[in-house]
Amino acid sequence: MQNSFTEENYLxxxxxxxGREGLEVSTNALAESTSTRxxxxxxxxxxxxxxxxxxxxxxxxxxxxxxxxxxxxxxxxKHRLWEVFLVEKLGFGWDExxxxxxxxxxxxxxHLVERLDxxxxxxxxxxxxxxxxxxxxxxxxxxxxxxxDVQIGEKVRxxxxxxxxxxxxQHLDRAGITLGSVIEIREINEYDKSASVQINENHTLFIxxxxxxNLLVQRR
Amino acid sequence: MQNSFTEENYLxxxxxxxGREGLEVSTNALAESTSTRxxxxxxxxxxxxxxxxxxxxxxxxxxxxxxxxxxxxxxxxKHRLWEVFLVEKLGFGWDExxxxxxxxxxxxxxHLVERLDxxxxxxxxxxxxxxxxxxxxxxxxxxxxxxxDVQIGEKVRxxxxxxxxxxxxQHLDRAGITLGSVIEIREINEYDKSASVQINENHTLFIxxxxxxNLLVQRR
DNA sequence: AATAATTTTTAGATTAATCTAAATTTTTTT
DNA sequence: AAAAAAATTTAGATTAATCTAAAAATTATT
Numbered sequence: 087m088q089n090s091f092t093e094e095n096y097l098x099x100x101x102x103x104x105g106r107e108g109l110e111v112s113t114n115a116l117a118e119s120t121s122t123r124x125x126x127x128x129x130x131x132x133x134x135x136x137x138x139x140x141x142x143x144x145x146x147x148x149x150x151x152x153x154x155x156x157x158x159x160x161x162x163x164k165h166r167l168w169e170v171f172l173v174e175k176l177g178f179g180w181d182e183x184x185x186x187x188x189x190x191x192x193x194x195x196x197h198l199v200e201r202l203d204x205x206x207x208x209x210x211x212x213x214x215x216x217x218x219x220x221x222x223x224x225x226x227x228x229x230x231x232x233x234x235d236v237q238i239g240e241k242v243r244x245x246x247x248x249x250x251x252x253x254x255x256q257h258l259d260r261a262g263i264t265l266g267s268v269i270e271i272r273e274i275n276e277y278d279k280s281a282s283v284q285i286n287e288n289h290t291l292f293i294x295x296x297x298x299x300n301l302l303v304q305r306r
Numbered sequence: 307m308q309n310s311f312t313e314e315n316y317l318x319x320x321x322x323x324x325g326r327e328g329l330e331v332s333t334n335a336l337a338e339s340t341s342t343r344x345x346x347x348x349x350x351x352x353x354x355x356x357x358x359x360x361x362x363x364x365x366x367x368x369x370x371x372x373x374x375x376x377x378x379x380x381x382x383x384k385h386r387l388w389e390v391f392l393v394e395k396l397g398f399g400w401d402e403x404x405x406x407x408x409x410x411x412x413x414x415x416x417h418l419v420e421r422l423d424x425x426x427x428x429x430x431x432x433x434x435x436x437x438x439x440x441x442x443x444x445x446x447x448x449x450x451x452x453x454x455d456v457q458i459g460e461k462v463r464x465x466x467x468x469x470x471x472x473x474x475x476q477h478l479d480r481a482g483i484t485l486g487s488v489i490e491i492r493e494i495n496e497y498d499k500s501a502s503v504q505i506n507e508n509h510t511l512f513i514x515x516x517x518x519x520n521l522l523v524q525r526r
Numbered sequence: 527a528a529t530a531a532t533t534t535t536t537a538g539a540t541t542a543a544t545c546t547a548a549a550t551t552t553t554t555t556t
Numbered sequence: 557a558a559a560a561a562a563a564t565t566t567a568g569a570t571t572a573a574t575c576t577a578a579a580a581a582t583t584a585t586t
Contacts, residue, residue: 310572310573312572312573342573342574342575343574343575343576345574345575345576345577346573346574346575349572349573349574350572350573350574353572353573364581365580365581365582
């Protein structure tokens with residue numbers, strides 16, 4: 087049988103919270119992420135376990151089964167493809183697409199996803215730099231580093247963000263930092279750990295530690 | 307407050323069944339169209355009336371209010387725009403898009419609809435020839451005629467279909483009849499009322515009365 | 527106009543997803 | 557290892573959308 091909008095969301099969130107290592111996710115963490123109460127989460131977990139989508143033992147937290155992982159990754163694939171569509175084809179800003187993609191990701195139709203993927207030219211990354219799983223569900227997280235791990239004097243390329251909040255993305259827009267920007271760390275200010283960086287060999291500015299922690303970059 | 311997926315569907319169906327004249331729609335007709343039971347329809351009608359979306363008096367059938375009409379037309383606008391997208395951009399056949407558009411039509415976001423509309427070049431008609439309401443909700447049904455009303459010897463242009471069933475559309479594909487085709491009625495066969503028609507001054511074939519009844523055409 | 531047939535509504539349940547409050551289990555802290 | 561704190565589950569409701577069976581209203585037919 088089919089999975090509901092809500093079930094898909096739980097699976098997607100379990101995937102996100104369990105991280106690369108597939109760690110156990112707690113009931114409270116899910117309640118937080120789904121904006122529901124722990125009791126509601128417990129009910130849903132029992133249901134997902136019954137459907138064979140998660141491994142669940144009372145009080146022990148949850149992990150996705152293979153089947154659950156497959157569903158979650160397909161939802162992520164759809165989410166990211168729709169985000170590419172919204173930005174590349176409809177001209178939305180990268181700060182505007184998340185909520186709409188949250189809806190579109192649940193439209194069922196494999197046929198639709200595959201045609202959308204082809205229409206977009208089989209993109210490998212979404213507008214925030216997140217990798218798009220392929221049709222078979224292969225999702226390889228590129229091993230970018232966080233800007234805080236970059237040494238003074240190094241030049242790196244901006245490849246993604248950890249925080250997807252519109253306010254953060256808009257802040258980057260104002261700073262002239264976009265995917266592909268070249269960032270050179272000039273110095274770290276003792277006072278507030280902010281960094282002086284040069285963007286695209288071009289303009290220089292301060293970015294706060296908070297911002298640095300949320301920028302994914304690649305050595306070149 | 308927002309309208310649910312289900313509420314939007316009821317409004318859309320009431321709109322369709324009440325026709326151009328805004329006639330009263332019966333509970334049973336709605337049960338049929340929504341694939342539910344009359345009792346379920348009654349419950350929903352009470353709810354829609356409470357929200358001010360329909361005029362409803364017990365046992366008297368329903369009509370849309372101005373507000374309900376607006377919602378219905380917006381759903382129709384979204385449905386038809388998405389159909390254009392699916393056919394024009396993703397390469398789906400006109401017989402394949404209905405079910406997917408039934409889902410997409412409920413994605414909320416005015417911003418999305420307006421950008422989609424612009425991306426598609428503000429199309430006036432969907433892939434079945436149905437007119438697309440504009441952003442203000444103006445929906446002008448063009449006054450096409452049904453092929454059965456065309457005289458022998460007349461040449462007309464195919465502009466739309468009354469039946470949207472995939473099997474009918476596939477039948478037209480096999481007959482080489484598409485939107486814009488020029489159809490000339492050569493003769494009506496006494497025996498089964500089938501028509502001999504010539505398509506695009508090119509090939510000739512028989513079409514059944516059933517088919518003729520579902521073809522919308524325009525004199526030129 | 528009375529009766530029969532049809533349509534519609536009401537009454538009372540059901541399912542999915544949620545809730546609050548209370549009970550239980552696990553974890554942490556003395 | 558008790559006691560306290562935190563996390564989780566259970567019990568019992570609630571809301572939206574649906575259902576079946578029975579009652580009521582309308583329409584059609586003698």
